[in-house]
Amino acid sequence: MIKSLHKRESELANSKRQVEILSNGIFQSGDLPKFKDKISETNQFPLKAKKLEILQINVGYMCNQVCEHCHVDAGPDRKEIMTRETMKQCLEVIKNTGAHTLDLTGGAPEMNPDFRWFVDEASKAGIKDFIVRSNLTIIRANKKYHDLPEFFKSHNVHIVSSMPHWTKGKTDKQRGDGVFDKSIKALQDLNAIGYGIPNSDLRLDLVYNPSGAFLPGNQASLEKEFKKALIDDFGIQFHNLFAITNLPISRFLDYLIASENYEDYMYSLVEAYNPAAVANVMCTNTLSVSWDGYLYDCDFNQMLNLPVNSKAKHISEYNEELLEGRNIVISQHCYGCTAGAGSSCQGSVA
Amino acid sequence: MQKTYYDPADLKKFGKISDWNEELGAKFFDYYNSVFKEGNLSEREKSLIALAVAHTIQCPYCIDAYTGDGLQRGITKEEMMEALHVAAAIRGGASLVHGVQMMNKVNKLEM
Ligand code: SF4
Ligand code: SF4
Secondary structure, three states, X not given: OOOOHHHHOOHHHOHHHHHHHHHOHHHOOOXXXXXXXXXXXXXXOOOEOOOXXXXXXXXXXXXXXXXXXXOOXXXXXXXXXXXXXXXXXXXXXXXXXXXXXXXXEOOOHHHOOOHHHHHHHHHOOOOOEEEEEOOOHHHHHOHHHOOHHHHHHHOOOEEEXXXXXXXHHHHHHHHOOOHHHHHHHHHHHHHHOOOOOOXXXXXXXXXXXXOXXXXXXXXXXXXXXXXXHHHHHHOOOOOOEEEOOOOOOHHHHHHHHHOOOHHHHHHHHHHOEOHHHHOOOHHHOEEEEOOOOEEEOOHHHHHOOOEOXXXXXXXXXXXXXXXXXXXXXXXXXXXXXXXXXXXXXXXXXX | OOXXXXXXXXXXXXXXXXXXXXXXXXXXXXXHHHHOOOOXXXXXXXXXXXXXXXXXXXXXXXXXXXXXXXXXXXXXXXXXXXXXXXXHXXXXXXXXXXXXXXXXXXXXXXX
């Protein structure tokens, strides 16, 4: 298993260094336009936050996997975990916000010792769509997690899980040896209790991100391919596929640089820039909360340590009026959200 | 002076061929785009055919383009290689089948 950038003491473990890389080189020389200048062409700068619709909470960077492309730099060696105290502060907001979606992510959110308590409490708030981003293998990782599918079902949790390909080779290469087989078993367990079955209210969606330095193809075509292969080979069903572009940060940035793909990748993101995707990038209706309660425009900005541009900086200071209409903090990684059909945690946006 | 005949950056300039003949350029690209749309064959199948043909005509631009296109569509490297062997088999077979012509000639001329 590879180690996180933090454990390796890589220079990219430092978010400042990442922001520097994204601001210098081809963007400083003018070979490629900065994101700010690009969106200014269509008068979309500054990007502004609209009404909050999705509250995404990162309950910790610990994970049982160490995927090569991980933008969180998650892994078993990461110890940042949200405390029950911070969860209580989040619950106050969850109860009072008009957001229609609550989205728990990590790391592997299930590894937070207070995860079940939090889900229990949060589900009482009656939010319409309650998502847990589960990496699937956690369900099979240890006996204490085997009952997670039932737990999710009893709280009517919407499961969103990563699956980079319908073949073992491509999946294991990106996510680690044995991940494919465990993921298949977990999906079968979820199907067995009703998740992912057509017309079932128990939502099971899959996330696809490319296993390499290329952009995702058409979301609808990929969904068709995934559905056909998973049903034919394993009898597995799921609802929707979200095709997500890998953003050039953290471990994916490390991979791009090490494989000498960084510049070409940035060129392809800029070339695929779609002004129509800008209006719907997820930061316009999402707020991301870190394990220690700080607020960010999105999970990517959280990892780059670019906090919200607002007086309300922490979940304990949450204030809808202060946060709505704030200017979004952008950098060149944002090109990942506006390439082609656009990309967000819910897949394509344009 | 340019040191090589091929420059990867030229692939992105393909559309510029229309600059010197707009009418025919537009017709070509219109036709090209229609060809690759889903029809009786899927876009995926067409991408694999394009990749195989690209290798047959040994066009580095097309190889670049359709390898990338295949990856975006989730086509595996094993599938790509299989498609290439189809191209290679037809190409090799095309040489070899002309052996019949050679044999005919030899049989005719030799005592
Ligand atoms: S991509 Fe997800 S499953 Fe993989 S290491 Fe990161 S948080 Fe864990
Ligand atoms: S990376 Fe974050 S801030 Fe940038 S466009 Fe995407 S969602 Fe918005």
